[in-house]
Amino acid sequence: MNLVENDKILIFGYGNPGRHDDALGSLFIQRVQQSNFKNVYADADYQLNIELGAELTNYDKVIFVDALREGEEPFCLTRVFPSKNITFTTHSINAESILAICEEYFGSAPETWMLGIKGYDFTIGEGITDKSQKNLEIAWQYLNKILNQQRRREHGTKESYSYY
């Protein structure tokens, strides 16, 4: 992921804090909000909703953050592309579909990534597991480094940082 100077970035976490590790997305957003990065906007909800398709066009880059039920530890960062071939539709909607809505309405969707942080317990209850807490820390350090890198560039540093 390459962040260009003055990119307007949305980091959007989702999940239900009442489902143990499903809180990872919103906990991650709390970190972002406390850090106060320039040009970085953070928001959270219980789930993705179709109206986000109208929002994304306001950003250059978008990073969704969700708990990862199946996948590698500690986290997985993957590029997300619009998908019009939607077969998974519930009251919520997946990131690919959100991008497709954005593309259909506005002609283009922003470069979007999905940060999936590995979780283990999705039963009803509050608080995340120790293992997912560690994964959250590692994921946060990783993204924090990228965002700090961007901030330094804005102050004249020429070095760049990329991953994947």
Place this chain on the structure above:
Amino acid sequence: MSTKTAGRKIVINPVTRVEGHGKVTILLDEKGNVQQTRFHIIEFRGFERFVQGRFYWEAPTIVQRLCGICPVSHHLCAAKTTDMIVGAKTLTPTAEKMRRLMHYGQTLQSHALHFFHLCSPDLLFGFDAPVEQRNVIGVIKADPETAKKAVLLRKYGQEIIKATAGKKVHGTGAIPGGINKNLTIEERDIFLKDIDTILQWSIEALELCKKIVKEKLEFFLNFGAFDSNHLSIVRKDGCLDLYDGLLRAKTADGEIIFDMVKPEDYLDYIAEEVRPWSYMKFPFIRSLGKEKGWYRVGPLARINNCDFIDTPLAEKERQELMSLSGGKPINASMAYHWTRMIEMLHSAEKIKDLLNDSDLQGTNLITQGTKQKRGVAWIEAPRGTLFHHYEINDNDQIVLANLIVSTTNNNEPMNQVVNVLAKDYLQGKSEITEGLLNTIEVGIRAYDPCLSCATHALGQMPLHVQVINHKGEVVNELSRK
């Protein structure tokens, strides 16, 4: 379970475009006749665990975690329950109207989502259309302007919620005895600027729904139709009221079973049955018993039960719909869609009325009274009547909580619609097609169930279908990835 019975079993697991972990099982006998149908909930939710042991004033915030689909309904119902605990018998005009605004915003966005995102793909493209087309992107392609309006309707409702509840996750607007903020002039003007457009789009959505239904009126009136009782709250004068009122139940023919029941008396009228094969309980009207006492809730029940609607456009539409049955209750599952759109229009009208009411800018936000140890309240959530009941100890901790959520109230009707449709459409079929499976799902979706309350971690399997013969062998399998 059913594998012990001769025949084959069809499993739809979970149901798409329905929230959470639902599963449909259809057991056919050796001749291909429908022997038994069940709509399962395969995950234990344990709502009460969330609330027990917590201080009562925490409830309006905590209960939102029960459901990521309709957190506002739980938020408001919990606030109403704790109103009773703090002895706030009558809220200040500002508090009540702010809550109502929040609730109508919620109903608007929820009904818009259901119609455009979950239901209209079926209505526009047909139940047999390719699954790739039967989704919101398909709607965008077919009618981009309408679909765009749907997105913006949702957005408007969500913004109303944000302005009244404070934030999307863990909103704190409603508190025991009132509300913690009013609506500023600046916020009001933002919403007023667009409300006429929202109203117009709500009319257009209803017209679209009516056009589709009227083209195949007989089909829609008979698809998944069955007689039931109807339960909802109504205002004291019989008017539709989504936020507050007294409980009314009618038979399928429109006879009153009970009326003007107060929340604190609900246990005298409603009981819940537990069945071993489902985690979701089966509520019923006590006086009619388990077999005959089950009922529908939600938009259809509300429109059937109320005597009138106090907003002119929605009332005109109600009269038109009810003329189809000579004023008697309509018992067609697909009429949920029509009634849902009438309620969306009603919500838009109510929002406009409220935005023009200066009470929203009042500063008297809280009412207090004599504390009680028991609180019971209800609200008409978008999917139907929602009950909250708490009892507290001397330390103000909740020691008993009983919640009957909308989807639980509609449990038996959803089982009934699966049964009716299985008999109508699957009987004797040699091959289970996507279209046939979707037919069953269309029936369930009409009730807009919310099954599991929002775990959306990446990696869940959306749909898995198995056909199992009497030996327990998988003879047909279908997955959507």
